Amino acid sequence: MNTRVTDTPSHPLTALGWNSSVAAAFDSVSHASEHLLVPGRVSAARRGGSVVNLPEEVPADHSPAVLKAARRDPTLAPCTGDWVAVRRSGDAWLVEAVLERSGTLVRQGIAKDSHDQVLAAGVDHVLICEAADQGPNMGRLERFLSLVRTGGATPVVAVTKAELAGDRLPEVVELVRSVSPGVDLHVVSAHTGEGLPELAERLRPGSTWVLLGTSGAGKSSLVNAIAGGDLMDTGEVRGDKRGRHTTTHRQLLLLPGGAIVLDIPGVRRIDVPGDTEGVDRTFSDVTDLAERCRFRDCAHESEPGCAVRAAVDEGELDLRRLERWNRLRREAERNRSRGDVRLRAERIRHWKNADRPGLRVLRTRRPAWRCRR
Ligand SMILES: Nc1nc2c(ncn2[C@@H]2O[C@H](COP(=O)(O)OP(=O)(O)OP(=O)(O)O)[C@@H](O)[C@H]2O)c(=O)[nH]1
Numbered sequence: 408m409n410t411r412v413t414d415t416p417s418h419p420l421t422a423l424g425w426n427s428s429v430a431a432a433f434d435s436v437s438h439a440s441e442h443l444l445v446p447g448r449v450s451a452a453r454r455g456g457s458v459v460n461l462p463e464e465v466p467a468d469h470s471p472a473v474l475k476a477a478r479r480d481p482t483l484a485p486c487t488g489d490w491v492a493v494r495r496s497g498d499a500w501l502v503e504a505v506l507e508r509s510g511t512l513v514r515q516g517i518a519k520d521s522h523d524q525v526l527a528a529g530v531d532h533v534l535i536c537e538a539a540d541q542g543p544n545m546g547r548l549e550r551f552l553s554l555v556r557t558g559g560a561t562p563v564v565a566v567t568k569a570e571l572a573g574d575r576l577p578e579v580v581e582l583v584r585s586v587s588p589g590v591d592l593h594v595v596s597a598h599t600g601e602g603l604p605e606l607a608e609r610l611r612p613g614s615t616w617v618l619l620g621t622s623g624a625g626k627s628s629l630v631n632a633i634a635g636g637d638l639m640d641t642g643e644v645r646g647d648k649r650g651r652h653t654t655t656h657r658q659l660l661l662l663p664g665g666a667i668v669l670d671i672p673g674v675r676r677i678d679v680p681g682d683t684e685g686v687d688r689t690f691s692d693v694t695d696l697a698e699r700c701r702f703r704d705c706a707h708e709s710e711p712g713c714a715v716r717a718a719v720d721e722g723e724l725d726l727r728r729l730e731r732w733n734r735l736r737r738e739a740e741r742n743r744s745r746g747d748v749r750l751r752a753e754r755i756r757h758w759k760n761a762d763r764p765g766l767r768v769l770r771t772r773r774p775a776w777r778c779r780r
């Protein structure tokens with residue numbers, strides 16, 4: 408986090424987002440430890456060490472216990488936004504434990520043996536940025552919304568670069584609204600200042616926000632415009648409207664208004680995690696209709712009394728939205744079973760590698776049993 412953290416007048420940990428649930432998580436870790444621990448928040452995580460705010464910024468190594476846990480499961484390594492318990496060890500600081508997380512943004516590991524990646528932790532709100540001049544891409548928005556909900560944070564949508572849409576702006580906003588029922592929507596321009604005061608008003612002191620969107624969506628420009636300075640580098644988009652991945656690392660920043668923001672590198676595509684509930688909450692308009700189907704297990708295909716199909720026939724529900732709901736649900740189910748397979752494989756690996764003298768005895772005896780047969 409930049410040095411401005413120490414300039415804040417109120418309680419230093421409150422300025423970093425400290426609240427009663429973080430305090431309770433810290434208490435349970437600190438009571439169980441033989442060391443004198445202090446709480447801090449990770450503003451930037453690296454392999455083997457982190458920058459931790461106590462609230463002044465210090466570099467801290469990860470303790471052997473933290474490293475061991477992260478080797479077994481990389482999602483357990485400290486990540487940006489995590490609350491941690493640290494202790495002094497000689498001249499250095501050591502991260503002894505990662506406190507129980509709330510509000511995470513997790514990138515699902517797609518390959519069979521790849522792990523999930525925690526992009527951010529301790530997140531209250533995710534501002535999903537969609538550039539007004541590029542679509543909008545409804546499927547991507549639904550995907551981002553599902554992902555945010557699964558992680559337990561509240562999604563808010565920003566249609567960025569509003570002035571570039573010209574006459575199309577109302578249509579773009581309507582389309583975005585149609586895929587984000589119940590979600591706060593801000594129409595903003597970092598260049599003209601449109602919508603910035605309203606958005607800044609939402610960024611309450613001590614709340615943690617992550618900006619999520621494709622490269623070039625204008626996330627860093629938005630942070631700078633709200634901060635009234637150049638906190639983040641920004642980059643021109645290319646001829647094909649794609650961004651240049653200007654932001655390459657993740658670091659918490661404190662806005663002058665007191666909110667904590669994390670502007671992450673642009674994300675083009677991200678899988679929904681193995682959680683159909685996050686998907687269903689994103690498609691609440693469709694699930695509300697499904698409640699009224701005659702059969703509880705209606706597949707919304709050709710069943711009689713299907714309220715979802717009736718809404719499609721009457722033009723109240725876009726068939727493409729129904730198809731995208733089905734597709735995302737299937738993806739979530741697939742990812743859940745993939746996750747289960749991975750978890751099982753990891754458990755077996757862990758069990759095989761564990762140092763268990765009893766197992767060694769068993770192994771040495773086995774040939775003798777075979778001889779007897
Ligand atoms: N016209 C206009 N251009 C904007 C606006 N906001 C951002 N841009 C431009 O869009 C380009 C990309 O902006 P960035 O803020 O770097 O985008 P980003 O989302 O942070 O991109 P990555 O860091 O690559 O993920 C830059 O050239 C900005 O000047 C806006 O409101 N209006």
Ligand SMILES: [Mg+2]
Nearest residue numbers: 626627653654
């Ligand atoms: Mg950026």
Ligand SMILES: [Zn+2]
Nearest residue numbers: 700705707713
């Ligand atoms: Zn139905």
